[in-house]
Amino acid sequence: MSATPTDHAAALGRRLDRLPLSPFHRRLVLALAGMILFEWVETYSFAFVAPALRDQWGLSLSVVAVIVGVSSLGAFAGGVLGGFLADRIGRRRTMLGCVTVYCAAAVLCVLVQSPWQLVIARFATQFGAQGMAVVAIVVLSEFVPAAVRGRLQTYKVVVASLGIPVAAWSGYFLVPQWSWGWRLVFALGLFGIVFGWLVHRWVPESPRWLVSRGQTEQAEEIVRSVERRCAVQPGSPPPAGATPDVLAPARRARPSDLLKGADRRVFLTVTTMWVAGLLAYSAFNTWTPTLLSENGLSLDDTLLLSAVLATAAPLGALVAVPLIDRWDRRVTQLVLGFLSAGTLLLFAVARTTAAVLVLGSVISLLFQMAVPFLQVYSAEVFPTRIRALGSGTANAVSRLVNFGAPSLVAAIFAGLGYTAVFVFLAVLSLVGGIVAITFGPRTTGLSLEDTGTATPPVSFPAIATEEHPAP
Numbered sequence: 013m014s015a016t017p018t019d020h021a022a023a024l025g026r027r028l029d030r031l032p033l034s035p036f037h038r039r040l041v042l043a044l045a046g047m048i049l050f051e052w053v054e055t056y057s058f059a060f061v062a063p064a065l066r067d068q069w070g071l072s073l074s075v076v077a078v079i080v081g082v083s084s085l086g087a088f089a090g091g092v093l094g095g096f097l098a099d100r101i102g103r104r105r106t107m108l109g110c111v112t113v114y115c116a117a118a119v120l121c122v123l124v125q126s127p128w129q130l131v132i133a134r135f136a137t138q139f140g141a142q143g144m145a146v147v148a149i150v151v152l153s154e155f156v157p158a159a160v161r162g163r164l165q166t167y168k169v170v171v172a173s174l175g176i177p178v179a180a181w182s183g184y185f186l187v188p189q190w191s192w193g194w195r196l197v198f199a200l201g202l203f204g205i206v207f208g209w210l211v212h213r214w215v216p217e218s219p220r221w222l223v224s225r226g227q228t229e230q231a232e233e234i235v236r237s238v239e240r241r242c243a244v245q246p247g248s249p250p251p252a253g254a255t256p257d258v259l260a261p262a263r264r265a266r267p268s269d270l271l272k273g274a275d276r277r278v279f280l281t282v283t284t285m286w287v288a289g290l291l292a293y294s295a296f297n298t299w300t301p302t303l304l305s306e307n308g309l310s311l312d313d314t315l316l317l318s319a320v321l322a323t324a325a326p327l328g329a330l331v332a333v334p335l336i337d338r339w340d341r342r343v344t345q346l347v348l349g350f351l352s353a354g355t356l357l358l359f360a361v362a363r364t365t366a367a368v369l370v371l372g373s374v375i376s377l378l379f380q381m382a383v384p385f386l387q388v389y390s391a392e393v394f395p396t397r398i399r400a401l402g403s404g405t406a407n408a409v410s411r412l413v414n415f416g417a418p419s420l421v422a423a424i425f426a427g428l429g430y431t432a433v434f435v436f437l438a439v440l441s442l443v444g445g446i447v448a449i450t451f452g453p454r455t456t457g458l459s460l461e462d463t464g465t466a467t468p469p470v471s472f473p474a475i476a477t478e479e480h481p482a483p
Contacts, residue, residue: 021223021224021461024220024235025459027239029157029158031239033157034243036214036242040152040164040215041164042210043213044148044152044168045169045171045172046172046204046206046207047147047172047207047211048145048148048168048175050141051141051175052175052179054114054141054201056175057182057198058079058083058134060179060184060187061183061187061197061198064187064188064191065130065194068191078131079130079131079134083134083135084414085412086135088142088408089408090142090143090146091142091143091146091404091405091408092267093143094144094147094404095408096267096401098147098150099221099399099401104217106143106400107144107151107211110140110144111144111205111208111211112208113139113143114143114204115140118198118199118200118204120137121137121198122195122198122199142407142411147400149388149391150218150399151215153460154218154221154396154460159337162385163336163337166384168384169332169380169384170330171326173328176326177323179197182197182200216237219231219232220460224396269401270405275398278394278453279394281452282394282402282403282452285386285389285406285443285447285448286406286407286409287409288440288443288444288447289386292352293382294414295421295433296376328378329380329384332380336384337457340454341385341388341389341455341456342389345385345444346442348378348385348445349441349444349445352375352379353438354438355371357434359375359434360431360433361431421433
C-alpha cells in the first residue's frame with residue numbers, strides 16, 4: 013500500500029522533533045523574531061507621532077480615529093490573507109511577499125503629504141506587518157523540536173517585544189527634535205529589509221507544508237539538510253511508493269474549513285482566547301494613563317507609568333521562558349489569568365503613586381508572559397493544512413474586535429466608573445485559560461502531527477517530554 017501524506021508528514025515530523033538545538037534553530041528564531049518585532053514597532057509607533065501630526069496638519073480627533081481604524085482593518089486583512097496564502101502558496105513565499113509590502117508601505121509613510129495619503133499607507137503597513145507576523149509564528153512551530161517548541165517561541169517573543177520600547181523611545185527622542193522627526197519614526201520600518209534578507213537566507217520552506225502539498229522530495233531534501241546542520245545522521249529515506257506522483261496533496265485550504273467538523277471547535281476556542289487576551293492587554297496599555305489622570309494622578313506620574321510599561325515588555329516574555337514547556341500550556345495560561353485578574357482588582361483600588369507603579373508593572377509583566385503562550389498554542393492546535401489560516405484568522409478577528417475597545421472602555425468608565433473598568437479587564441484575563449482548559453486540546457511536548465483536536469483530561473501539572481538545553 014502506498015504511503016500517504018499523513019504518514020510521511022508524521023515521519024518527517026519525528027525527525028525534526030528528535031534534533032538537538034543548533035545554530036540553525038538560533039538563526040531561525042532571530043530571523044522570524046524580526047518579522048514580529050517590526051509588527052510591534054508598527055503597532056505602537058503611531059501613538060507617538062500622532063500629537064506631532066495633529067499640530068502640523070491640524071488633525072481633529074475624528075481624523076486620527078479614522079487612521080487608527082483603517083490601520084486595524086489593514087491588520088485584519090493581513091492576518092486573514094497572510095494565513096490563507098501561507099497555506100496555499102507556501103510559508104516562505106508569503107513571508108517574503110509580506111515583508112516587501114511592509115517595507116514599501118514604510119517608504120510611503122515617510123513620504124506622505126496629507127492625512128488621506130497616510131490612511132492608505134498605514135493600511136498597507138499594517139497589512140504587511142500582520143501578514144508576516146502570523147506566518148512567522150507558524151513557521152517556527154513547524155521546524156523546532158516539540159519538547160522546546162514553546163521555549164523557542166518565547167525567545168522569539170523576547171526579541172520581538174523589544175519593538176515596544178524601540179517605538180516608545182524613538183518617539184520620545186526623535187519626534188520633538190525636528191518638525192520631520194515623525195518621518196524618522198516611520199522610517200524604522202525600512203530596517204525590516206534586514207530581517208527579510210535573513211529569512212531569504214536562513215529560513216527554508218516548511219517540510220510539513222511541502223508534504224501536505226504532495227512535494228515529498230523537496231521536503232525530504234530540506235529535512236536532510238537541517239539534520240546535517242544539526243550534526244545528526246540523516247533519517248531513513250521515504251517509504252516505498254512515497255514519490256511525488258503517488259502522494260496526492262491534501263485538499264487546498266478554504267476559509268470555510270475553519271467552521272467545519274472538529275476544526276470549528278479549535279478555531280472558536282483560539283479566536284475567543286485571542287479576542288479576550290488582546291482586548292484586556294490593549295485596553296490596559298492604552299487607557300490606563302488616561303484613566304489614572306482622570307482619577308487624580310499627576311501627568312508626570314502617568315507618563316512615567318507608560319514608559320515603565322513599555323520597557324518592561326521584554327522582561328515578561330523572558331520570565332515565561334522556563335515555564336512554557338514545563339507544564340500543560342492550558343494550565344499555565346489559566347494560572348496566569350488568575351494572577352492577572354487578582355492584580356487588576358488590586359490595581360483598581362490602588363491610590364498611591366508607588367502602589368500604582370508596582371501593580372501596573374506586575375500586570376504588564378503578566379500580560380507579556382501570556383503573549384508567548386497564546387502565540388504558541390494558536391500555532392499548534394490546527395492541522396498543517398489550515399494551520400496558518402486558522403492561527404492568522406483568529407489573530408486577525410481579535411484585532412477587528414479590538415477596534416471597538418476604546419468605545420467600550422469609555423462607556424464602562426462613564427457609566428460605572430474607574431474601578432469597573434479594571435474589574436472588566438480582570439474578567440477578560442480569566443477567559444483565555446478557562447476556554448483553553450474546557451475546550452482546547454493538549455499540545456505541550458507533542459509532535460504537531462499528534463496534537464489532534466480531541467481534548468484529553470487535564471492533569472495538574474502535566475509535565476512535558478524530556479528537556480533540551482536552552483539555545
